[in-house]
Amino acid sequence: MWSLQRATKRLARPQGRCFATDKALPRSTIKEARQHEDGTPVALGGWVKSVRKHKSVNFINFNDGSCLAEMQVTLPVVESDQGDASQNASIADIADVTVGSSIFVEGVLREVPGGKQKRLELHPEKLQVLGKCDTQVYPLQKKYHSLEFLRENLHLRARTNTFGAVTRVRNALSQGIHTYFQENDFYQLHSPILTSNDCEGAGEMFRVTRTDGKDDFFGGPAYLTVSGQLHGEMYACALSKVYTFGPTFRAENSNTTRHLAEFWMIEPEMAFAGLEECMSTAQGAVQRSVQELLSRCPEDVEFFNKNYDKELSERLLRVTSGDFAHVTYTEAIEVLKKASVAFEKQPEWGMDLQTEHERYLAEQYVKGPVFVTDYPADIKAFYMRRNDNEDVGRETVAGMDLLVPKIGELVGGSVREERFDVLEKRMRLQGLLPEETGEEGAEAASAGDLGWYLDLRRFGSVPHAGWGLGFERLVLFATGMENIRDVIPVPRFPGHCKH
Amino acid sequence: MWSLQRATKRLARPQGRCFATDKALPRSTIKEARQHEDGTPVALGGWVKSVRKHKSVNFINFNDGSCLAEMQVTLPVVESDQGDASQNASIADIADVTVGSSIFVEGVLREVPGGKQKRLELHPEKLQVLGKCDTQVYPLQKKYHSLEFLRENLHLRARTNTFGAVTRVRNALSQGIHTYFQENDFYQLHSPILTSNDCEGAGEMFRVTRTDGKDDFFGGPAYLTVSGQLHGEMYACALSKVYTFGPTFRAENSNTTRHLAEFWMIEPEMAFAGLEECMSTAQGAVQRSVQELLSRCPEDVEFFNKNYDKELSERLLRVTSGDFAHVTYTEAIEVLKKASVAFEKQPEWGMDLQTEHERYLAEQYVKGPVFVTDYPADIKAFYMRRNDNEDVGRETVAGMDLLVPKIGELVGGSVREERFDVLEKRMRLQGLLPEETGEEGAEAASAGDLGWYLDLRRFGSVPHAGWGLGFERLVLFATGMENIRDVIPVPRFPGHCKH
Numbered sequence: 001m002w003s004l005q006r007a008t009k010r011l012a013r014p015q016g017r018c019f020a021t022d023k024a025l026p027r028s029t030i031k032e033a034r035q036h037e038d039g040t041p042v043a044l045g046g047w048v049k050s051v052r053k054h055k056s057v058n059f060i061n062f063n064d065g066s067c068l069a070e071m072q073v074t075l076p077v078v079e080s081d082q083g084d085a086s087q088n089a090s091i092a093d094i095a096d097v098t099v100g101s102s103i104f105v106e107g108v109l110r111e112v113p114g115g116k117q118k119r120l121e122l123h124p125e126k127l128q129v130l131g132k133c134d135t136q137v138y139p140l141q142k143k144y145h146s147l148e149f150l151r152e153n154l155h156l157r158a159r160t161n162t163f164g165a166v167t168r169v170r171n172a173l174s175q176g177i178h179t180y181f182q183e184n185d186f187y188q189l190h191s192p193i194l195t196s197n198d199c200e201g202a203g204e205m206f207r208v209t210r211t212d213g214k215d216d217f218f219g220g221p222a223y224l225t226v227s228g229q230l231h232g233e234m235y236a237c238a239l240s241k242v243y244t245f246g247p248t249f250r251a252e253n254s255n256t257t258r259h260l261a262e263f264w265m266i267e268p269e270m271a272f273a274g275l276e277e278c279m280s281t282a283q284g285a286v287q288r289s290v291q292e293l294l295s296r297c298p299e300d301v302e303f304f305n306k307n308y309d310k311e312l313s314e315r316l317l318r319v320t321s322g323d324f325a326h327v328t329y330t331e332a333i334e335v336l337k338k339a340s341v342a343f344e345k346q347p348e349w350g351m352d353l354q355t356e357h358e359r360y361l362a363e364q365y366v367k368g369p370v371f372v373t374d375y376p377a378d379i380k381a382f383y384m385r386r387n388d389n390e391d392v393g394r395e396t397v398a399g400m401d402l403l404v405p406k407i408g409e410l411v412g413g414s415v416r417e418e419r420f421d422v423l424e425k426r427m428r429l430q431g432l433l434p435e436e437t438g439e440e441g442a443e444a445a446s447a448g449d450l451g452w453y454l455d456l457r458r459f460g461s462v463p464h465a466g467w468g469l470g471f472e473r474l475v476l477f478a479t480g481m482e483n484i485r486d487v488i489p490v491p492r493f494p495g496h497c498k499h
Numbered sequence: 500m501w502s503l504q505r506a507t508k509r510l511a512r513p514q515g516r517c518f519a520t521d522k523a524l525p526r527s528t529i530k531e532a533r534q535h536e537d538g539t540p541v542a543l544g545g546w547v548k549s550v551r552k553h554k555s556v557n558f559i560n561f562n563d564g565s566c567l568a569e570m571q572v573t574l575p576v577v578e579s580d581q582g583d584a585s586q587n588a589s590i591a592d593i594a595d596v597t598v599g600s601s602i603f604v605e606g607v608l609r610e611v612p613g614g615k616q617k618r619l620e621l622h623p624e625k626l627q628v629l630g631k632c633d634t635q636v637y638p639l640q641k642k643y644h645s646l647e648f649l650r651e652n653l654h655l656r657a658r659t660n661t662f663g664a665v666t667r668v669r670n671a672l673s674q675g676i677h678t679y680f681q682e683n684d685f686y687q688l689h690s691p692i693l694t695s696n697d698c699e700g701a702g703e704m705f706r707v708t709r710t711d712g713k714d715d716f717f718g719g720p721a722y723l724t725v726s727g728q729l730h731g732e733m734y735a736c737a738l739s740k741v742y743t744f745g746p747t748f749r750a751e752n753s754n755t756t757r758h759l760a761e762f763w764m765i766e767p768e769m770a771f772a773g774l775e776e777c778m779s780t781a782q783g784a785v786q787r788s789v790q791e792l793l794s795r796c797p798e799d800v801e802f803f804n805k806n807y808d809k810e811l812s813e814r815l816l817r818v819t820s821g822d823f824a825h826v827t828y829t830e831a832i833e834v835l836k837k838a839s840v841a842f843e844k845q846p847e848w849g850m851d852l853q854t855e856h857e858r859y860l861a862e863q864y865v866k867g868p869v870f871v872t873d874y875p876a877d878i879k880a881f882y883m884r885r886n887d888n889e890d891v892g893r894e895t896v897a898g899m900d901l902l903v904p905k906i907g908e909l910v911g912g913s914v915r916e917e918r919f920d921v922l923e924k925r926m927r928l929q930g931l932l933p934e935e936t937g938e939e940g941a942e943a944a945s946a947g948d949l950g951w952y953l954d955l956r957r958f959g960s961v962p963h964a965g966w967g968l969g970f971e972r973l974v975l976f977a978t979g980m981e982n983i984r985d986v987i988p989v990p991r992f993p994g995h996c997k998h
Contacts, residue, residue: 027771029684029739045771047737047959064770065738066684102959104771131917131960138958155951156958158737167738171686178677185528185565187670192989193692193746194761196996207710208723210750211703217750217760218996224692224707231989234998238546238657239564239666240528247692247745251709251716261716262693271563272526272544272603418630452654452998459637459655460546460601461630490691490730497695497717499733499951 025106029066034120038111044071044122045104045130047159051097058094062103065164068299072121073105090126099141100133100159147486154490154499162307165300166487169293170475176292177245177266177471180285186241186268191228193247196220197449204251206261224249229383229466230453232269233416236464237456243268245471253494257483260472262492269466275398275415278465279326279371282402282411285469286369287320293478294320301478309480315405316478324369327361329353329396332372335365349394352379353401358408369410373400382426385415400467407477413467420457427454524605528565533619537610543570543621544603544629546658550596557593561602564663567798571620572604589625598640599632599658646985653989653998661806664799665986668792669974675791676744676765676970679784685740685767690727692746695719696948703750705760723748728882728965729952731768732915735963736955742767744970752993756982759971761991768965774897774914777964778870781901781910782823784968785868790819792977800977808979814904815977823868826860828852828895831871834864848893851878852900857907868909872899881925884914899966906976912966919956926953 025043033042046064060073075091097103107124135141139153140160150157157163181188194208196218205223209215215222228244235242244267251261266285270277294301294316305312327335336347336357341364345354353361353372362370377386377395384397399414417423427433432450475487485491490499524542532541545563559572577587596602606623634640638652639659649656656662680687693707695717704722708714714721727743734741743766750760765784769776793800793815804811826834835846835856840863844853852860852871861869876885876894883896898913916922926932931949974986984990989998 031684045739045961065686066740100959102961130962131956131958133959134957140958155733155954156737158734164738167686167688167734167741170689174687174689175677175681178674182674185530187564187666188673189666189988190669190673190746190763192761192991192996194748194991194996205710206707206716207712208705208707209712211706211722213706213708213712217705217752217993218991219994220996222996223710234654235657235666235988238655239663240544241565242666247689249693253716262691264689449997455654457630458633459630459639460599460632462544462601463629489688489734492691492693492717494716495718497693497719497721498948 027104030064030069030071031066033071033109033122034067034069036109036120038109038120040109041107042109042122043104043106045102046071048097048099048101048103048133050099051094053094060097060103062105063159063164065158065167067168068161068165068303073103073107073124073127074110074121075124075127091124092127092129096129096132097127098133098135098138100135100138101129102131102133104128104130147483151485151491158489161303163486165297165303166475166479166481167489168297168300169304169479170471170487170489172293172296173289173474173478174245174471175296176289177285179292180288181243181268183288184241184281184284186243186270187235187239189228189232189235189239189242189244191225191231191235191244191246191267193225194218194222195225196222197230206249206251226250227468228265228267229269229468230450232267232466233453233456233464236269236271236466237460237462240271241268255494257485258473260484260488260491260493263484263488264471265468266471267466267468269464271462271464273415273465274463275373275400275465278413278415278467279324279373279400279402282371282400282413282467282469283324283369286402286410286474289474290316290478291320304479304481308482309406312478312480319369319404324371324402325366326371326373327366328374329372329376330374330394332357332361336360339364350376350378355408358401358403359405362403362408363405367405369402369404371400371402373398375399375401380414382430382432383414383416383423385417386422398465402467404477406480407473410473410477411467411469413465415463415465418457418461418463420454420461423457424454526603529563529568529570530565532570532608532621533566533568535608535619537608537619539608540606541608541621542603542605544601545570547596547598547600547602547632549598550593552593559596559602561604562658562663564657564666566667567660567664567802572602572606572623572626573609573620574623574626590623591626591628595628595631596626597632597634597637599634599637600628601630601632603627603629646982650984650990657988660802662985664796664802665974665978665980666988667796667799668803668978669970669986669988671792671795672788672973672977673744673970674795675788676784678791679787680742680767682787683740683780683783685742685769686734686738688727688731688734688738688741688743690724690730690734690743690745690766692724693717693721694724695721696729705748705750725749726967727764727766728768728967729949731766731965732952732955732963735768735770735965736959736961739770740767754993756984757972759983759987759990759992762983762987763970764967765970766965766967768963770961770963772914772964773962774872774899774964777912777914777966778823778825778872778899778901781870781899781912781966781968782868785901785909785973786819788973789815789977793819803978803980807981808905811977811979818868818903823870823901824865825870825872826865827873828871828875829873829893831856831860835859838863849875849877854907857900857902858904861902861907862904866904868901868903870899870901872897874898874900879913881929881931882913882915882922884916885921897964901966903976905979906972909972909976910966910968912964914962914964917956917960917962919953919960922956923953 028042046062048062050061052059058075061070063070105124106126107122109120112119208222248265374396377397380397384399387396402411404410472484527541545561547561549560551558557574560569562569604623605625606621608619611618707721747764873895876896879896883898886895901910903909
């Protein structure tokens with residue numbers, strides 16, 4: 001049909017449209033530049049972090065976000081005819097080089113003598129100020145700002161060391177998650193954000209309408225998803241192994257350090273799988289993700305270890321080696337009852353574990369990540385598979401939570417109820433299907449909003465299992481940060497959707 | 500604090516919770532099994548695609564979604580005492596093995612003699628039917644179903660060859676996108692889905708409220724994002740190179756084969772970059788993504804080439820080699836005016852290009868992907884950078900669209916207006932900032948909802964550029980499918996949000 005051979009017909013590239021001033025020297029990043037040898041010419045852009053003026057030399061430190069490290073420009077002061085300490089025409093007026101201003105520097109990298117580690121500084125041949133920054137009004141003047149203050153200046157906080165590092169850590173953890181699933185032949189599924197089901201009971205939902213408030217766009221009410229799981233099952237029951245990595249939403253009025261109205265979830269779903277696969281893949285994904293972080297961002301991890309959590313590096317190293325522990329819910333309750341700790345809520349069989357219990361199990365009892373399995377059926381969702389041969393009154397489901405130190409629950413998952421009759425009965429009990437009409441079978445997907453979900457068991461049902469990981473909790477775990485609002489680029493929580 | 504050394508305290512793993520019946524033989528996938536040698540024992544699960552019964556042998560073909568290919572079970576018929584053609588106790592009743600039923604087979608792979616390519620079949624030692632499928636009611640009985648019919652049976656369509664292939668293609672393209680950006684030191688940014696800005700004017704927005712319709716959750720109206728660009732700029736002006744890959748939304752009542760209410764976008768944003776970098780990264784990302792597809796999914800591409808678009812393979816191969824062409828908007832209008840084609844809308848300087856024009860340029864004139872640059876300022880968004888030295892009445896912006904055969908516009912991008920004064924003026928003209936109060940400067944982010952966006956230019960502004968790629972359009976391009984509703988797992992469009 002068409003052919004790239006006819007490239008002769010191509011028009012010349014537009015000229016002079018490239019930002020870099022010297023075409024022979026394309027812009028590099030500080031991350032790249034630090035790998036170079038003494039004497040390498042580079043062009044670097046970034047934002048000034050500090051300026052130190054001395055009699056005969058000025059030092060300008062700047063950062064471009066490619067890594068934590070700053071690059072130092074060493075600028076000898078040249079006495080001019082006017083008597084000012086100024087530079088040649090290629091060098092900007094040092095008065096314009098203020099904290100927060102953006103500069104573009106072309107020059108040569110020089111190794112700084114002495115010191116244990118190789119350190120390069122930049123000897124400029126040309127230094128431009130691209131964008132000035134008025135020190136009288138720039139909010140990030142000071143060396144240190146509280147996280148609360150930075151949360152109010154969301155649009156600038158990425159320029160700080162902490163939030164630059166959080167962004168790089170998120171990227172590395174996220175890529176580690178993809179790597180794990182891709183290496184294990186899972187296909188990524190972009191499950192829908194808009195949904196007509198509130199099935200999981202995972203929390204309050206947001207409603208979606210036209211701007212005038214009408215909900216006739218989809219011919220009925222639509223909501224923002226609280227979980228991609230049900231659609232994960234839809235595709236696992238055809239592709240065998242899939243995973244989602246997308247935003248999910250909760251409209252709960254939770255002003256805590258653990259909850260966001262919008263957060264990212266990772267939800268794999270596997271056909272022909274049981275609780276064992278559920279646990280081994282959760283362990284594998286967490287370990288692979290942390291490994292990716294450790295190998296890509298050692299300086300950022302060191303930064304968080306130094307400034308936010310002195311035990312971080314050790315915790316991350318250890319989580320990547322060895323298998324996670326396992327304990328059943330029933331055993332866990334026994335352990336908690338015997339614990340010499342005054343819990344706010346007394347442990348008792350049948351209750352949902354509280355964060356205090358979860359952290360005790362992970363931090364005190366196991367002293368590491370631990371799976372708790374086989375929870376009471378009554379406190380878990382309708383889709384979790386009932387265990388066989390249970391004591392009456394002590395029915396459990398084949399579910400698991402992964403608890404980790406500092407966080408508590410990081411992952412929650414289960415085997416899904418694959419038996420049509422059992423699932424249909426539970427769904428009717430919970431009002432998720434319309435009243436029984438007496439007619440059997442053939443209604444299929446017409447049987448209410450979740451008829452399609454039941455259909456997956458009607459036609460070639462398979463044992464399957466899956467789990468969900470709240471990505472921001474993993475970032476908390478991997479940075480030692482305390483507030484979930486600080487580990488997502490632009491947090492959404494009650495009263496906050498301005499930026 | 501805690502230590503994995505205390506592993507002795509770990510409880511034994513729960514037993515018998517793994518799905519695979521024979522622990523010595525974990526479940527494999529058909530994709531893996533096809534790489535094995537003659538004589539390898541395997542355990543495979545999947546859904547039956549066809550059953551052919553003969554006098555002395557039955558053939559069962561099944562698929563597990565790991566790849567396009569089916570695995571054939573060759574099952575000799577053994578005469579039993581009852582006179583029925585039945586099997587030993589380990590083999591399920593063949594009457595239960597129907598199209599759509601799920602089976603789990605343990606056996607040995609055997610090479611089928613003859614044929615050009617190696618082909619393995621499975622000789623079963625054990626064959627279970629995990630989930631029956633009533634052929635009287637199963638919607639996917641027939642060999643062929645129309646895409647329209649499958650759209651009404653969304654929850655089952657992934658079991659067809661076409662939609663299994665679409666899922667694998669999406670996964671490969673998506674990973675190719677990540678690979679490109681990661682290899683080029685971009686950090687992935689999870690930009691927010693909920694926003695209070697309708698700035699881009701890219702289209703109608705959805706509104707988000709509590710389920711009772713109140714919009715007090717965020718203290719003001721909230722919407723679903725139409726683009727992550729502005730937040731991409733927020734982070735590029737700190738991290739230098741970032742990209743988003745997330746869902747975006749349009750509430751337009753478009754019942755076309757090109758529009759969805761919910762779709763996925765890829766939006767890189769680069770500091771210290773101009774139009775040249777914009778084009779080279781767009782080319783690089785598209786090429787890398789298609790390369791990943793070709794190397795991961797050759798059989799799926801062949802499938803689409805055979806069944807949907809006979810020129811697909813050639814088009815994909817060619818797009819990965821060589822540079823894309825370039826033409827300015829002004830030149831493109833001249834080309835269109837001279838074209839011996841009766842356009843529905845006559846080309847004229849100042850108009851937005853229609854799909855008919857875009858496809859003519861890509862398919863007829865360049866016969867390949869082509870960037871059109873420097874569009875009239877009046878038809879483009881406020882944030883695009885005005886070109887310098889323009890003829891009066893012919894002001895243009897440093898923007899570009901990438902046009903490709905079959906699709907038209909695949910990518911749209913631009914240099915962003917980095918000059919505070921120019922941007923502020925344009926934003927005021929378009930009502931994006933409150934009336935001028937006379938006070939200057941210090942209002943900063945308080946100056947209305949988009950004050951933060953202006954702040955990026957107030958404090959250390961940098962030249963920057965970026966673009967957006969509608970992921971589903973790339974999937975259309977890479978599959979030859981015609982309807983965008985068929986290249987996303989669960990499409991959302993007017994009247995459709997049920998599944």
